[in-house]
Amino acid sequence: MKLVAAALLLLPLLTVPASPALQWTPCATRPEPTARCAHVDVPLDRTRPEAGTARLALAELPATDPAHRIGSLLINPGGPGGSGVGYVQFGGFSGPEFAQLRQHFDLVGFDPRGVWFSTPKITCDPAKLYDPAVNRYPATEAEYAALLAHNRAAGEDCLAKTGPMLGQADTQSAAEDVESIRVALGEPKISWLGVSYGTELGAVYASKHPDHVRAMVLDGAVDHARPLRQAIIEEAAATEDSLVRFASWCEGSAECALHGVDVLRYYDDLVARGAYSSALGRTATGDELSSGVYGFLASRSQWPDLGRALAAAGGDHPDSAALTQVASFFSPIYGAYRAIGCQDFPSPFTGLADLRVTAGLVRAVAPHSWRYSEFWDFTSGCAGWPVPAKNPPQPSPVHGAPPILVVGGTHDPATPLAWARGLADSIDGSVLLTRTDDGHTGLDNSPCARAEEVKYLVSGITPGPGKVCS
Template structure:
């Protein structure tokens, strides 16, 4: 991803005490897993219990990838990275050059960068496994307005969860973030580090915050970028995130209409978008990627995927124009929706532990759907929290980590980052998460896109200074 922006962070600073790099020896066995992007990559595995209170359930094996610090004489320690999800691969993030941007070079110089795949994800075993056709049915109404429609949603999700459980085994019931946070402590000990540094994006902010709440004394430094406040009640979070997605779509439309770099330049882009989605709702729009007609939900989800990265907006204009053209093809949009992605099973299973459905019946769901449309009159068909809420209605595995506070006391200053126009994690979440962490520093972005790491040179610079030197931005710091 192209990461170019201008650094403009303010401020008075707070300096953390340096942590000695001395550590006990690692018990991990590393072997080369070099890629073209990262030829120095090494991989290992670590074993964790599926349930620490019930050893009879056996263990899981977590996959790790390490990029050794280039400056060994000035090595600070291990920097654990989680790119989000739930279901994202830290191993893939590390091996594919997730921190390869030149302005992040100090992190590669001074840290062993360690990516890991949380329990159930990607190269960790057992892997959360679901039949794709059972998990996702494009014909299913995710906004049912009748009791029969609601019961069909419940029955579908119950069947999908049972299928995932049969294919995955007992791990599925313990694929929650509380359990994953304890796995981080196992990784820390296996690395032989007295303390770890952490870079968490999106869902990785929840995972990091839970770890810090449990093991504050094991944190050297922690960046929570694209912050999730897991204390948010689901109904509130649904509406806040929907409004944030709507804001991002409206901002894209305004840019597109006025920019010669957009294929829909000069047009009423919101009306064009609404027409495309309405046509998909009536009869579908052909997608050469899917080899069938794409639904309105799939079109909307694909547009959402392009709102994540500001540099992807020109491509979004091109693909939206193609979906609404004389010979429409929604391929460019359906390639970005996650309904058929390899991680959708893990995304759903972990999400139902952490973000379970709040709906009590069809009337309740209908009321929330009307509020959702009011909050997001254009983009209402897809937002992640509605995907969790609708997809977890009837899910047969009991949630182990429903929304709750994860306050942090006794850790060094933690850097929380929120974006005023982030389509996935609204700025109020970053503010309340920072307020729940004693001594946290809040950095606000006023630009577009999800997470500062992927959209803001200013943010990346602040993250580097903090992680390397322990210097946090001062009160009221803003990246513009």
């Protein structure tokens, strides 16, 4: 997720036709001068060949030690809506800890169907997709009807601008695209590094094509089999935990701009009244401020920046631009994020009363951070969405794959540790690596987890059971 194990509808297995060899062309960037790019054409709808094709964008960093090349390692950096092409081209593997991966693998990033440089691209009018005047926690029938009407109109706008791809952007379809990429690469098996949403996509692929997996890391695990109401509450609690931990650090650390301040009280006051944002040219809402704070919580290294952003938003000359610039509602991938989210995580609410019960539980477990969490954004935003969901949550165990490494964090604000445990339990022979530090995903926050992931991807040998990175 940035969000965020996958379930499959019980469809018959489909044979993937042979793909022509990829035509790689140089696409060097300053961070990655050896990058090269290609594309793969896939069926838009595999049940209706007449529906046409989609084109997937790929970028690759060839192995630096061809004599000891293991194969292709595919990366999905999350979202839904994140760009694997951008991750590979612009330094996602630039750190020294990835030297072994660069030696032994062709590192392949791809943009899933509908995303970034793949075509057709999911396209929505941002002004129609998000309206700060719409209450995402409706208290009356009129407010609930307004939320449904807004979401329906937003979805219809996306459908008009995107076309049939909007209804084919589910993770099952994207997983079959991964198989098409494997065939085009000419690899009998692929290795996989998936973070956040990339864990859902990877788990779907492993459940459908276990014989074509060599090794797979699922870091920041999404358990797609989880009942949605349960997932909403668990994630809200995880976001609250991260905010409380940040506040505790901030109050006691001279590194924080709000050192010595009651940070939770300060935060509550700020989001309750809103704060002017020069980036928006207006007063930002509590939802927008809360979403911005959530964006900073994803990385422990950004906590000092979060302290400065909060101090600026409530200072003598208030400006919350640093917060609103990272709020999810204004992200360039928000249209794809919403559209794919509504395919995989449709709203479970049967009406206002049902929604309000869940909203009350969210506020109970997240008394400070309740205004924004990703699963509330999905489920409130998908209420009334006009495109039927192809991939709603349901169990999908993985059998017959080699040992898979699942990574979860005790203080991850986006993907609770319970999700990693649930996903690991659904994968035969998997090993769970637990990290006790802060932030979303071990890849982005834990040197220990990164080292274990690299070691496993190269060797194929998982860490011992019960391994903890503290």
